[in-house]
Amino acid sequence: xxxxxxxxxxxxxxxxxxxxxxxxxxxxxxxxxxxxxxxxxxxxxxxxxxxxxxxxxxxxxxxxxxxxxxxxxxxxxxxxxxxxxxxxxxxxxxxxxxxxxxxxxxxxxxx
Amino acid sequence: xxxxxxxxxxxxxxxxxxxxxxxxxxxxxxxxxxxxxxxxxxxxxxxxxxxxxxxxxxxxxxxxxxxxxxxxxxxxxxxxxxxxxxxxxxxxxxxxxxxxxxxxxxxxxxxxxx
Numbered sequence: 001x002x003x004x005x006x007x008x009x010x011x012x013x014x015x016x017x018x019x020x021x022x023x024x025x026x027x028x029x030x031x032x033x034x035x036x037x038x039x040x041x042x043x044x045x046x047x048x049x050x051x052x053x054x055x056x057x058x059x060x061x062x063x064x065x066x067x068x069x070x071x072x073x074x075x076x077x078x079x080x081x082x083x084x085x086x087x088x089x090x091x092x093x094x095x096x097x098x099x100x101x102x103x104x105x106x107x108x109x110x111x
Numbered sequence: 112x113x114x115x116x117x118x119x120x121x122x123x124x125x126x127x128x129x130x131x132x133x134x135x136x137x138x139x140x141x142x143x144x145x146x147x148x149x150x151x152x153x154x155x156x157x158x159x160x161x162x163x164x165x166x167x168x169x170x171x172x173x174x175x176x177x178x179x180x181x182x183x184x185x186x187x188x189x190x191x192x193x194x195x196x197x198x199x200x201x202x203x204x205x206x207x208x209x210x211x212x213x214x215x216x217x218x219x220x221x222x223x224x225x
Contacts, residue, residue, distance in 0.1 A: 032212040044216045097159075101155070103152055
């Protein structure tokens with residue numbers, strides 16, 4: 001079983017729709033949960049991170065962590081064509097910041 | 112604030128040749144990472160430095176890969192000899208201190224091994 005599972009299927013949505021992405025994980029030691037955005041031929045860019053369980057909101061982006069279910073989500077409200085990118089979930093344990101990444105979801109927002 | 116710099120951006124070599132990648136982290140960042148990202152996959156950590164000491168190299172194929180971080184600033188990752196399966200993007204990242212969850216990535220070096 002992989003440490004982090006992220007269904008890599010591409011996702012196409014119309015502009016203004018809500019984008020919903022999620023990951024599951026198996027390692028109970030993970031405490032930090034992150035979402036990175038990666039544009040084509042660029043390095044990953046940190047969108048937001050959450051420590052332990054709970055929700056975090058930053059503008060149009062909301063991250064949710066449910067440690068009891070080992071499940072994390074990212075929601076993008078009012079999606080824009082500029083949100084078209086690959087979204088990677090990543091996780092690390094406290095005191096050890098090796099990041100374990102999911103495979104990434106390619107999101108296309110259609111104008 | 113300047114970001115993480117990497118060079119070259121692209122490299123094409125034949126199998127069994129050697130190649131080296133260079134990374135300059137964000138100024139003042141003590142921790143430096145090298146990741147390998149194969150097409151369609153998430154990045155995988157190869158090696159982590161804290162200043163100029165190795166913290167984690169458990170996933171580095173040491174028979175062919177080597178890395179150093181002289182003086183605790185710039186770093187070089189080398190592959191010798193390269194194999195076809197080494198074709199990937201090699202990403203360098205840095206973070207201000209050990210235990211800091213945020214990692215800032217460079218643009219990567221895209222390696223093609225023919």
